[in-house]
Amino acid sequence: MMKRTHTCNALRKNDVGKSVTLIGWVDTLRDHGGIQFVDLRDRTGLTQVVFDPQHAALKEDLHHLRHESVIEISGTVSARGEAETNSKLPTGEIEVSAESLIIHNTSETPPFPLDDEKTDKVNEDLRLHYRYLDLRRPSMYNNLFVRSKASKATRDFLDEQEFLEIETPCLFKSTPEGAREFLVPSRLNPGKFYALAQSPQQYKQMLMVAGVERYYQLARCFRDEDLRADRQPEFTQIDLEMSFIDREDMYELIEGLLKRIWKDCLNVDIPTPFPRMSFEDAMNQYGVDKPDTRFDLKIEDFSDCFKKSGFKVFQGTIASGGVVKAFNAKGLSDATQGEMRELENTAKSLGAKGLAFIRITEEGEWKSPILKFFSEEEKAELQERLNIENGDLVFFGAAEWDRTCAILGRIRLEAAQLLKKRGRLSIPDDQYNFLWVIEFPLMLFDEEEGRYMATHHPFTSPVPEDIELLDSDPKAVRGQHYDCVLNGMEIGGGSIRIHQPALQKKVFEDILKIPVDIVEERFGYMLKSFKYGAPPHGGIALGLDRIVSILTNRPYIRDVIAFPKTQRGQDLMNDAPSTATPAQLRALHIEVNDLED
Amino acid sequence: MMKRTHTCNALRKNDVGKSVTLIGWVDTLRDHGGIQFVDLRDRTGLTQVVFDPQHAALKEDLHHLRHESVIEISGTVSARGEAETNSKLPTGEIEVSAESLIIHNTSETPPFPLDDEKTDKVNEDLRLHYRYLDLRRPSMYNNLFVRSKASKATRDFLDEQEFLEIETPCLFKSTPEGAREFLVPSRLNPGKFYALAQSPQQYKQMLMVAGVERYYQLARCFRDEDLRADRQPEFTQIDLEMSFIDREDMYELIEGLLKRIWKDCLNVDIPTPFPRMSFEDAMNQYGVDKPDTRFDLKIEDFSDCFKKSGFKVFQGTIASGGVVKAFNAKGLSDATQGEMRELENTAKSLGAKGLAFIRITEEGEWKSPILKFFSEEEKAELQERLNIENGDLVFFGAAEWDRTCAILGRIRLEAAQLLKKRGRLSIPDDQYNFLWVIEFPLMLFDEEEGRYMATHHPFTSPVPEDIELLDSDPKAVRGQHYDCVLNGMEIGGGSIRIHQPALQKKVFEDILKIPVDIVEERFGYMLKSFKYGAPPHGGIALGLDRIVSILTNRPYIRDVIAFPKTQRGQDLMNDAPSTATPAQLRALHIEVNDLED
Incomplete structure (x- = not known):
């Protein structure tokens, strides 16, 4: 079995004369007067390899070389002449003269060129079909790399702040308010369904009742939305919750977290604290609750x-x-x-x-x-x-x-x-205008439903001085909610929660007018838990996909997700979703309706 | 809003005289001649707080104090007399004389005592129903703490080894072989279903084809099993895959990873390399493929x-x-x-x-x-x-x-x-016998099915010197599979994979006799991807739940999962799964069968 001595971005002028073994993909393949030049690529970069067909050990294999084949070469590092130096490549001053060649796998001709500029213009469905090839492009690899770095920065920072990473279930209870859920039939409980969790909201509040004090998770969340331009059925949030804190603590924490992410991923120092703007000012001055202040x-x-x-x-x-x-x-x-x-x-x-x-x-x-x-x-x-x-x-x-x-x-x-x-407004790619939008109304009157609806969710605590308005003037009550906005995009939101069982019950039943039996069915266990010493607590969720798309300067979150679904919720690479077998459906006690309906 | 100055495990003798604010839960409550003693608990530990009812500021609230209520106190640290010192508590030499008291939330009497020893014997269903109370016990909190630490150690180690953390989809394609899957009806594709991924196996191999070289993920996996004693419908594996490696590289990597986890979580140095044993020796000498060699x-x-x-x-x-x-x-x-x-x-x-x-x-x-x-x-x-x-x-x-x-x-x-x-065999709690079990047969003949079945999965590469036996004597072919065994439990397994499209096709069709159309439907895209320069690669998955249960010396993985399901797949706390509304089912184009069937 081969062992590479260096990656394809490691060799420099002072390595000249060394015997090395490299392994990677044939990125380009050129013939100059019978001498074969290959740019060998791995995830770190490129190294030029020269094959002299006079070399006996190479003769046989050399004419099997194809683009994107996986090869291993051993040879000697030599300096390139000044004229041959490629100043664009970190390895551009050297090349490796191959003395042996192993072809580990050949490649058919890829269905599209693997070139950073050209391939962006290739039909996206085709690229999704061959996602494993599209991801070979350095810019796509870089998206995954930055995402991994951002995740690590998040975990390092929150670990230093003494947060525990705790996993909460994806198989959750159906709560058919809010966004549409994915349902999962339960074979062991025929006729019953799990819902894939839209967020760990309820579980993380239970962790606060459990006394965990500081929880975080890079949580997979699921929403069965009619897929708009830039939504995905599963997405990831940096989800956290803390006890014994107020809004100021949360602002400071999240500013520190984002500072760390920007530093670790881009080596950019973002200034903190972030400016704050009330919901009302945002609407009045920018016409939106996520103002682009650039x-x-x-x-x-x-x-x-x-x-x-x-x-x-x-x-x-x-x-x-x-x-x-x-x-x-x-x-x-x-x-x-x-x-x-x-x-x-x-x-x-x-x-x-x-x-x-x-x-x-x-x-x-x-x-x-x-x-x-x-x-x-x-x-x-x-x-x-x-x-x-x-x-x-x-x-x-x-x-x-x-x-x-x-x-x-x-x-x-x-x-x-x-x-x-027209060139009359220019916004640098690396300008990052962070902003807290605060003082949202706790609820809004929904004309269609004829009742108040929670602006964010029913667990948000009112601003203390507004609590007395709950009965008399609900729409004037401000919630302890906060949105984190970056360049006109909401990258996260959260709130200080209600922790008093009586107040939570009042909001459910008296203000939001949710029928008592529905409250009991969906939230009864939460109300009950609050009676056993729930601490004051609050939290936030930040959209990791969105943050990484901003860090990598990509327009769509699907660019920073390894295997995204299309707008119809399909994985074009492996053709999911697909039909189930009759035996599978029988075991689940369900059947598919007449699809002509 | 309150700010605590110290946690409940922070104050020591040299803090005597300081003014402090603590916040936490009333762990115990004792009256000694009119003076109230409270052991105040947070996630870090306990501090004794003394309330003198003569103190005007306390008078009113003091008689509202209940076990498990959340309170905030300010006061002065004083030394305890020698007779009053509690040598079992790190804070046992001091107490805090309360000068003010805020009750943030009261608690009803918990349904069971929150005591580490007694509560383990309480009916488990009751404890699952009130999971948020059961988790308040220090030993349960410790399970979550160690799990978080083990996850962090894993990520730190793999990050240092230049692995990228990459998230793969949970909503996957149904491949109705192997363990039973959870199905998820697709609303946007009526009559079609996703399957919740049983593991990221196929996606991680696609990442290798994509040139990622080193991938890891703490992956949530789903299996709709008839729940045996210690299985959960969702569980977590430390999932990784590497290109350009052989089995020796994998042994070394995983030994390093486990060494790091044991060091970071328990400060125990486990010796490496681990012993190795062939499948045949394991069966012959221990009668099982996961020998307990303690x-x-x-x-x-x-x-x-x-x-x-x-x-x-x-x-x-x-x-x-x-x-x-x-x-x-x-x-x-x-x-x-x-x-x-x-x-x-x-x-x-x-x-x-x-x-x-x-x-x-x-x-x-x-x-x-x-x-x-x-x-x-x-x-x-x-x-x-x-x-x-x-x-x-x-x-x-x-x-x-x-x-x-x-x-x-x-x-x-x-x-x-x-x-x-009988006391004739004693195994220390902290004895950890790690072992690699290797050289499994690639496949076993299944009498019932009348054909060979992959011992592990059909992507495992044969040992090179056995490839020629594939046609003549399939059962003699050894696979490049490896299991990691600890104290008689399998904590992980993996293999070097097939990366040659022709060999993979041969295994599917000629050896495992999977019909060509099924191969095409389920694995066609993998076979296709291999034709575009798939690198040699291999990987492993380690059971995080099991590892943490061993680290915390708990018998069941449900002890180290924040919100586990029962053996019938129920979350007793929130009553999942539950019935869906007719509107939900209509939208999904499914209906529930007659349950009398």
């Missing part, structure tokens, strides 16, 4: 300004309880008709009737169909508060508060894209 | 001796291809009638017709119903090879080779138990 374009409220406006659309909206907001897409006055139509479509898809705007030409002329309705005072206030200059483009929203925020929040992001395209 | 009682083969014996049972067995074996249960001649009956029942349950034996009295008299058939030469050979002395008890087995081994292997273990009970 650029400005802040939204301003003009409801006071237009309260008595001659523009009846604005005036009427405000009179009926709505708001008027605007932001200045700085320097975007050259937006094309097509781009404006796109923006308007976005606004309409969010429930706007249209998208009012003012275009300010390079010459300073204001152009807008609605301008004629505005008073000079209104224009002056817009000018001043939005800092309007030549070449700007101002967008308006006028509707209920939350809808107005949402519309302008999305238009703001799309406007930023248009500015980036 | 005691001797070795089995010897007497087939040659009895080939022409006057004892027709032995002679006939040998003549028809069977074997005669025996071992000396040293010093067990005082086995009772009842014990002998038990042993005979064991033998019969394994297919023996009876259990022949010779009892050697303390006076040296040999007693046995079969003695009269033995020649003097036969007795002399027994005497010599089994080192028979006064007070011994010799057991015989006579049947086919594998059955004889299995019977005497079990009798050997039961005899050892009887010797332990």
Whole structure:
């Protein structure tokens, strides 16, 4: 059995003259006047190997060499001439003159080129089908490498903070609220089902009741979602829970954790503490609860300004309880008709009737169909508060508060894209704007259901000074929830939990109006556990997939998951899911419905 | 919000005079002449707190104190008098005189005492129902603590060895061979099912094809087994795979890993390298493929001796291809009638017709119903090879080779138990006999199926020098499989895999006789992947639950799993599994069969 003496990224000029054995894949294969040059690749890098066919030991095998074959060579390290030096490769000053060759496995011609740039453009389904080949690309390997590093950094940090890694079950109880669950029929309990845990939430709270004090887990979680662009049926969260802490402790802990991850993975020092923003400010200024603060374009409220406006659309909206907001897409006055139509479509898809705007030409002329309705005072206030200059483009929203925020929040992001395209807004790849968003409302009234729903989940503790509002004005109650936001993406969220059994019961039954028998069935054991000395506790879950995709600067989490599923939940490599045998279904006491239904 | 200044295991004599704040659970509560003494407990230990009810700030709350309530106290550290010192507690030289008390949560009277010794005897179902209370016991917390430490040691070691931690999917393709799988209906692919991965076997081999070279994962695995005494539907393995290695590399790696785990968890240095034993020797000498070598009682083969014996049972067995074996249960001649009956029942349950034996009295008299058939030469050979002395008890087995081994292997273990009970065999708790069992047959002929079945799995590579026997004498082919055995328990197993597509196809189709279409459906993608330059590779999986149960000296793996299921697969705490709603089932296109079937 072979033993390599070096990896393919190890040899340097001072190794010249050494006898070495390398093993790896044939990355490239070139013939220069009868001499064969191979770039031999392993996970660490490339080394050039030279085969002189005059060498008796090589003659026979040499013409079997193919791209992506696995070979082992022994030979001597030699220096390359100055002209032959490859300054792009760490091993570029040397090459290995092969004296023996073993072909461990040959390769058929791969279905697509394994080249970092070209392969990104290959049909993704094809790449998923041959995932084991796609992963051979150095950039894909690097995604896995960084993910492993981020996991290790997380574990090292939390271990130093005296957290215990504890595994909680995946086979959990079905709690059919919230996201859709995967069900697992139980053979030993016919007619009954497990649900694959959507998160370890309930178990980790039980660990706090058990006195564990500090728990963490890189937890596999499962959600049977209609797969949106960037969701996966199974994903991983950095899940943790602590007793005897408050929100400040949690901010400090997570800032330390993320600092460590960024340091270990990218050698980047991220500044802490992170800025904090209330939910209300986030919505008002950025139109979203996960603001991207890497650029400005802040939204301003003009409801006071237009309260008595001659523009009846604005005036009427405000009179009926709505708001008027605007932001200045700085320097975007050259937006094309097509781009404006796109923006308007976005606004309409969010429930706007249209998208009012003012275009300010390079010459300073204001152009807008609605301008004629505005008073000079209104224009002056817009000018001043939005800092309007030549070449700007101002967008308006006028509707209920939350809808107005949402519309302008999305238009703001799309406007930023248009500015980036024009080179007027540039965001460095390595800019990381972390942010805590806090003071969320504890619950929101759901018009469809006709009752309050927990904004995050029903275990979140109210802010203490708001508890007395629970009966009188539930929607004013703020929760002790916190979201961690990075560059406009939510990378985690958590809360201080309710630990008092009476308060938890009140939230379930009196506020959220969950029927008593359902509360008992789904959460009865938690309420019971709280009666035996539950400590004050809180926790958080951070999306590991998302964090790694940001660390590796990849757009999709499937790029940082070794074997992702497609949007239809399929593993194209091995063709899962597949049909079950009749015997399997019989044993589980289930049958498949008529699929024509 | 409170901040504790110290944990409950931190204060010592040199802290006397300090003002401190502690938080924890009321472990014990005693009244000595109006003064209340509380042992305050957190996960680290206990500190005695003294409440003087004269203290105005305490008066009101003090009579609300209950066992297991969560309280926070501030006070001053004082020295205990010599008579009051508790030498069993690290904090036994001090106590804290409370000046303030906050009760964070009260507790109802727990359903069982939270006491390490007594609670072990409480009905296990009750303890599982209140798992969050059972876990409060220091010994149970310690199990979780050691598990966390063992996981960390594993990750640290494998990280140093340049392994990448890579997560593979739980939602896998159904491959209905081997152990029974859990099925998961796919809503997005009606009529199709995922299987919960029984192990990452196929995915990790794909990672090797992908060029990852060194992969590990603490992998959650799922098996829908009829739960035997010590199995769980989900369990965790230390799962790893490497390219470009042979068996020796794997032995060295795993010995290093286990050495590190034992060092980090127990501060015990285990000697390496581990002894190795062939499958054949293990069966011949210990009657089992996972020998407990902490005691001797070795089995010897007497087939040659009895080939022409006057004892027709032995002679006939040998003549028809069977074997005669025996071992000396040293010093067990005082086995009772009842014990002998038990042993005979064991033998019969394994297919023996009876259990022949010779009892050697303390006076040296040999007693046995079969003695009269033995020649003097036969007795002399027994005497010599089994080192028979006064007070011994010799057991015989006579049947086919594998059955004889299995019977005497079990009798050997039961005899050892009887010797332990009598104090004639003592095995220290901290004796760790590691062992590699190697050279397993690659496959075994399955009489029922009428074909060869892979001894471990169909991906195991044959020993190179045996490959030529694949067609002519398959049962003689040894596999490159290795089992890691500790104290008679298999703690892990693995193999060097087949990486040549033609050989893998041959094993599937020609040797194991799996129909071509089934091979294509289940393993087609693996065979295909091997055609694109699969490297030589191998791996192993170690049972983390079992390892931790040995480290913590607990008999069952459920003791080292935070939330285990019962033997019927139920979580008694939260009542999983449970019924699904009709809407859930409709969405999944399945229905539950008539359960009367």
